[in-house]
Amino acid sequence: MQLSFTKMHGCGNDYIYLDCRETGLPAGIAALARKLSRRHFSIGADGVICICPPSVPGGDATMRMFNADGSEGRMCGNGVRCVAQYLYEHGLPRDVLEIDTRMAGRKTLRRLGEGMWQADMGRFDASADALPAVGLGPGPLVHAELIAAGRAWDATCISMGNPHCVIVWDSPDPLPEGAALAALGPAFEHHPAFPEGVNTEFILRRDPRRLVMRVWERGSGETLACGTGACAAVAAMVLRGDCPRGEPVEVELAGGTLRITVGEDDGVLMAGPAETAFTGVVEV
Numbered sequence: 264m265q266l267s268f269t270k271m272h273g274c275g276n277d278y279i280y281l282d283c284r285e286t287g288l289p290a291g292i293a294a295l296a297r298k299l300s301r302r303h304f305s306i307g308a309d310g311v312i313c314i315c316p317p318s319v320p321g322g323d324a325t326m327r328m329f330n331a332d333g334s335e336g337r338m339c340g341n342g343v344r345c346v347a348q349y350l351y352e353h354g355l356p357r358d359v360l361e362i363d364t365r366m367a368g369r370k371t372l373r374r375l376g377e378g379m380w381q382a383d384m385g386r387f388d389a390s391a392d393a394l395p396a397v398g399l400g401p402g403p404l405v406h407a408e409l410i411a412a413g414r415a416w417d418a419t420c421i422s423m424g425n426p427h428c429v430i431v432w433d434s435p436d437p438l439p440e441g442a443a444l445a446a447l448g449p450a451f452e453h454h455p456a457f458p459e460g461v462n463t464e465f466i467l468r469r470d471p472r473r474l475v476m477r478v479w480e481r482g483s484g485e486t487l488a489c490g491t492g493a494c495a496a497v498a499a500m501v502l503r504g505d506c507p508r509g510e511p512v513e514v515e516l517a518g519g520t521l522r523i524t525v526g527e528d529d530g531v532l533m534a535g536p537a538e539t540a541f542t543g544v545v546e547v
Contacts, residue, residue, distance in 0.1 A: 266547045268299075269349060270306065270540040273341030275487030275518020277540065278312045280349055284324065288313055293333035295547060300331035306545060309483045312342045314349060318363045323355055325363040330482030337425040338367035340490020340521075340533050344380040347372035348537035367424025381534040384423060384491070387498040387525070393422035398456050405502045412450040419499035423531070426461045426481075427495035431468065431503075438465050438477045440485065440517065448479025464492045466499075471506050475515045487518030494531045497523040 266289065269280040279299050281289065289295055296311040308331070315325040326346045328336040347360045351374065358374040371383040389403035399407045404420035409428070419429045428451055432438055439447055444465075451463040460481035467475040476496050478489040493514040500506035511522040511534075521535040 264547055265544050267542070267544050268306065269542045270308065271345040271349065271538060272518070272540055273344050273488060273490060273535055273537050274516050274521060276339075276341040276489060277308050277487075278310050278328070278339070278342055278345065279306050279308045280345065281311060281313045282349070282353065283313045283315045288315065288327070289547075292329060293335070296329035297331065297333040298547070299545065306543070309480070309486050310336070312339065312346065314346055317361075318365070319369075322361045322363045322369060323357075324350055324360075325365065327365050330480070331484070332482045334482045335365070336482065338364055338423065338491055340382060340384060340423070340492075340494060341488055341535070341537075342490070343370050343372065343382055344490070344533075344535060344537040347374070347380050347382075348378060348539070352539075364424070375534060378536050378538055379534065380537055381532055382490070384494050384531040384533050386529040387495065387531055388422040388529075389420060389498075389502060390422075391420075394420055394426040394461070395458060396420055396426070396456050396461075397458060403502060405499070409451075409454070409456060411454055412447050419502060420461075421495035421498050423491040423494050423498075425491055426457060426459060427492055428457070428461045428463045429496050429499035430463065430465050431500075432465050438467055438475060440477050444477060444479055444485050448484065452479060452481045462489060462492055462495075464489070464496045466496050468500065468505055471512075472510065473513045473515070474500065474506070477517065488516040488521070490521060490533055490535065493521045493523050494533055498525050498529070498531060501525045
């Protein structure tokens, strides 16, 4: 069987997009995500995102995301911007779009310009129940001591509809990436404090309005960018008193820059690009 797809990315966080609005989810989507996401052996991506019909009245579409290991993710900030761009180019040329997610509610997307979208990501939550997290106290999980990879870390844990553990990098060494990140990331992802796993962000604060971040995503490993991770990083720094509320903070990722604003009500806005890399047909 042949399957049409669109390869898109937000700041290098790349997914294979399937338009399922009329066909429904492909059979065996978890296995398909694993197969298609294998770099060098197939299309290659951080996972597969399916664009499905709206799940509740008033929506324009529903986004379902599957990580490279086949697990279904709760939310993808870069992905939801790309879904908005896809819809804009394929039958819904509107500047405001409402996109449902299966596990993180509805997101409102506003077009800022060619290939640029702002997503209302809703409110962040630093409670243990929201992540979920165990053994770290009820929250807010700010300056929580976490023992991982043979040492104690000063962690701030944030839910953006999916779980994040934010680590302010206090080493004179560069932020971890490549082999260094692969040596650290799994110790957080599979830590018993996070029964559903966790995404981990390692950040440097350049100044109150500029962060540098590297990320290890549960189910995918190192990625060039993570939209919800950038949101969680700024939310964590706001709670720690290191970044302002109500003003955009630039988060520099390996694949590009996102602008994150945390409001007085803990609401988070994320602005950044959504780009099509190529389209094609694959035999499955």
